[in-house]
Amino acid sequence: MDRSLLSRRLLLAAPLGLAVAGGVGAYALIERAKRGTYNPQDFNNPLVGHRVPHFALSGLPGQQGFDRDALVAMRRPVLVNFFASWCVPCVQESPFLDRLAKAGLDIWGVAYQDKPEATALYLAEHGNPYRRLAMDPTGRTAINWGLYGVPESFLIAPGGLVRWHVASPLFPDVIETQLEPALRKIT
Amino acid sequence: MRAVWRRVALAILFSLALGFGLAHATGMAAQNTPTMIRRDGVNLTLPQERRAEAIGNHLRCLVCQNETVENSQAGLAKQFRGIIRRRVVRGESNQHIIAFMVHRYGIFVLLKPPLIPLTMLLWGSPILALLIGLGVLVLARRRREKPVASLDPAEQARLKELLQ
Incomplete structure (x- = not known):
């Protein structure tokens, strides 16, 4: 009972x-x-573990753009960073990008859906950590890379293999716990 | 004389018929020319737009996550719509266009997850819940059907006493 x-x-x-x-x-x-x-918006980008797709982006006025071949030909790892002048988190990550660039990392920027003059103004204000600077005004290359917002960064190993990706600003904890270990694996 | 008139009349009739036919044909052609609409920066016909909408309704807007690409106001969704429409106009199949998106964004971009090993638990969960429920029911019933133990002599005596 x-x-x-x-x-x-x-x-x-x-x-x-x-x-x-x-x-x-x-x-x-x-x-x-x-x-x-x-991060509820974080998801695995299927591009990680594959070579970068075909693309060719022209540079910002006075800057060198880049394409797939330029990335593939690199002998050092490259961090490809998608950003925009209208993006607030990009401003927040810019000091840490500068620090990485000063530490010797090759950072190539892609201005995503931005006007060249707005990008130039943004860089004048927040610093330019980019060795190369391309424009993706239509955002079509970004979508081909599986991008869903800015800022987003991809670590490209020599030969053009995408080794790591993050869909958030490169804050120190992300750099320490994810980017640096990924870099150590390449070099 | 009469033969000449007949020939003239025939010629007039013939040309009238031809003219009417031509006019009719061009009218028909005008009717068949599809009206073009412009959506998300792409010109396309109504059937093409319908197809693009059907594709967009299957895809998740990755920024707002629970909205379809068709319904979302996000910039990325707008771009997706443009890409879908451009590919529809190019004559690509629905499957091909959806595969293009999945290749770049993973199966998360699909609002309805496909049945693959990774999603077996997800798709199997209703069956799993049903089985668990059935198991509980069977157990409960089995327990209820257990025969009630008969009273021992002392209890029987007490019962008799109470009933009197």
């Missing part, structure tokens, strides 16, 4: 328990998103 009543209560409590577990899980995700350890 007692046992069957207990099991009935357990059965009734099971859905409630499930709902509570779901709520706790959702809360944990929100907290992790706040702390920055979980």
